[in-house]
Amino acid sequence: xxxxxxxxxxxxxxxxxxxxxxxxxxxxxxxxxxxxxxxxxxxxxxxxxxxxxxxxxxxxxxxxxxxxxxxxxxxxxxxxxxxxxxxxxxxxxxxxxxxxxxxxxxxxxxxxxxxxxxxxxxxxxxxxxxxxxxxxxxxxxxxxxxxxxxxxxxxxxxxxxxxxxxxxxxxxxxxxxxxxxxxxxxxxxxxxxxxxxxxxxxxxxxxxxxxxxxxxxxxxxxxxxxxxxxxxxxxxxxxxxxxxxxxxxxxxxxxxxxxxxxxxxxxxxxxxxxxxxxxxxx
Ligand code: PAF
Numbered sequence: 464x465x466x467x468x469x470x471x472x473x474x475x476x477x478x479x480x481x482x483x484x485x486x487x488x489x490x491x492x493x494x495x496x497x498x499x500x501x502x503x504x505x506x507x508x509x510x511x512x513x514x515x516x517x518x519x520x521x522x523x524x525x526x527x528x529x530x531x532x533x534x535x536x537x538x539x540x541x542x543x544x545x546x547x548x549x550x551x552x553x554x555x556x557x558x559x560x561x562x563x564x565x566x567x568x569x570x571x572x573x574x575x576x577x578x579x580x581x582x583x584x585x586x587x588x589x590x591x592x593x594x595x596x597x598x599x600x601x602x603x604x605x606x607x608x609x610x611x612x613x614x615x616x617x618x619x620x621x622x623x624x625x626x627x628x629x630x631x632x633x634x635x636x637x638x639x640x641x642x643x644x645x646x647x648x649x650x651x652x653x654x655x656x657x658x659x660x661x662x663x664x665x666x667x668x669x670x671x672x673x674x675x676x677x678x679x680x681x682x683x684x685x686x687x688x689x690x691x692x693x694x695x696x697x698x699x700x701x702x703x704x705x706x707x708x709x710x711x712x713x714x715x716x717x718x719x720x721x722x723x724x725x726x727x728x729x730x731x732x733x734x735x736x737x738x739x740x741x742x743x744x745x
Pocket of ligand 1: 521
């Protein structure tokens with residue numbers, strides 16, 4: 464496995480690869496959720512590139528860029544053991560030069576970002592799309608793997624690929640959960656024991672909502688009331704329902720509905736997101 468930190472070396476290395484290339488874009492602090500993407504990519508491609516880059520342009524001014532976990536040594540070991548060909552771990556200046564305020568950005572449409580995470584994280588998806596587009600260009604991958612936990616991110620990237628005719632297949636991968644259903648996230652490591660217990664009520668709300676839907680409840684207000692009740696102690700940012708194909712809000716639930724939650728924990732102020740497909744669990 465090669466560990467590469469500059470763009471020219473990556474380009475040269477990519478030129479020498481034979482066979483299909485799969486890309487797994489990450490910000491590092493790899494956990495079993497990332498591992499599931501990497502394992503799938505290794506199964507489906509002769510060459511897998513994992514990028515590890517804490518992308519500053521997708522963080523807002525009051526967000527956790529500085530404290531975001533950086534665990535490169537461990538991440539590299541995980542990649543090595545999983546059969547990855549290249550870890551691309553550039554420094555910020557290598558990706559963006561020194562004039563980060565004058566970059567050409569890819570900005571997804573307002574209709575896709577004026578809701579859910581995009582509403583509170585203004586500019587976040589511009590940063591995500593811009594770095595992902597750059598990684599698509601550099602890796603020359605035929606497939607790229609993204610987790611369904613970041614459902615809005617996945618939708619926006621799929622839209623970008625379609626709108627801009629990127630020649631790459633986006634492979635959505637299921638949410639990976641702890642045994643007690645907490646969705647894996649690099650940010651879970653910020654949680655103390657008490658907060659982790661509270662955080663469990665996010666996935667509990669989603670799974671109860673799914674049961675309610677299966678029992679025939681189609682009104683969002685009953686499900687929202689139940690969720691708010693369960694999530695007392697957390698600062699709930701949103702509980703929303705969207706059509707999985709269009710990401711339009713829904714009032715009447717149906718088999719295409721995804722329910723999404725974002726909430727912050729009270730002590731470390733950790734922002735957690737999770738979602739569930741009310742019909743088929745994914
Ligand atoms: O999901 C993430 O970890 C990031 O948003 C991504 C896709 C690697 C872009 O920085």
